[in-house]
Amino acid sequence: MEERKLKLGGIIDGVGWNYTGWRHPAIPADASENIEYYVQKAIQLEQGKFDLIFLADVSHIGHGMIPHYLSMFEGVSILSALSMVTHSIGLAATIATSYADPFTVARQIASLDKISKGRAGWNAITSNPGGLANYSRSHLRKADLYPMKKEFLEIVEGLWDSYEDDAFIRDKERGVFYDPSKMHPLHYTGNYFSVEGPLNISRSRQGRPVVFQAGTSPEFMDIAAHHAEVIMAPGHDFEYLKAFTAELKRKVKNQGRSPHDLLMMPSHNPIVGETEKEALERLREIESWMPKGYRMPKPGLIGSAEHVAEQIEHWYREGVMDILLIRQDHPAGFEDFIRWVVPILQDKGIFRKEYEDDTLRGNLGLPYPVNKYTK
């Protein structure tokens, strides 16, 4: 098997995943709900040959939260817009299984997959219980979240197989629109959800959207081992990540799946310069916007581009970083990474110079999921 190269993802999070980034002169103060800002960042990431744009989410807010969460776009809506100004980069939105409705989510993400011609991903998370209050689910408890998530995933994946790949004939001459034998209702009855199906949308060029998941607990791992294709993981602790990855891959194997088909995606907020001195200047610039005396937690990836690229290569070769997911704390974060670090990763031969494909699955090197009724 040819060695899979390193993949890159970028989180676009408007004014930033911190309290003070919105005050930086180079950030539009309304960046989290500014379409031009999102378009500019999406094009920038695609020019950097990134595999995917990733959006985190929040479902319950209140005073004291980061400015980004207080006024932001809904994920699928903004990614649909971005699909029209990009061509190869993947588009992954976070939607919590604890709040949303599986039929609606299956339909939204499948639509994004068709609109983008095979570039959609869905990050299925439980999220924290706070959101239950916004989605008429206050009668449920934290203990319900994982059993609910399991049903949710079974339904969504089932609905994405509603039609076999060749179900739609659309022959105008003969007047044959589709082959009824290739349409499959779901008839799912669970403790939380009951869905008859079928879903009224056909499969996409990548078969179905790529399923991402984020979490850490044993309950999380059991479900992820069965359903996840990409795991978003906390990125700061190498030893923790190594143990977590080994345990998860063991569970994947027990499910009869190939561990190669599960990609680890730790997230980082790299701060790089051409030299270490420049990187530290960037850090100080970020800190200058924070309240007096406050210091930013030191990022896991900081320093000269050469140094950061070496660290990335180490994590990649150790099998804990199939995809590096980055967000930017400095408004030039993506720009710095793309102009300084990406060329070094390319020279090392571990990152692409051109897209291999124009579907998300194709670029990630994930297998095409054959429709379960066709098998």
Ligand SMILES: Cc1cc2nc3c(=O)[nH]c(=O)nc-3n(C[C@H](O)[C@H](O)[C@H](O)COP(=O)(O)O)c2cc1C
């Ligand atoms: C890397 C990572 C990213 C996450 N991203 C989100 C997010 O975008 N929105 C959200 O509501 N919860 C997010 N969560 C929280 C999880 O959905 C979940 O509530 C949390 O991990 C606790 O469950 P666990 O103990 O099973 O991991 C994230 C968790 C992790 C580990």
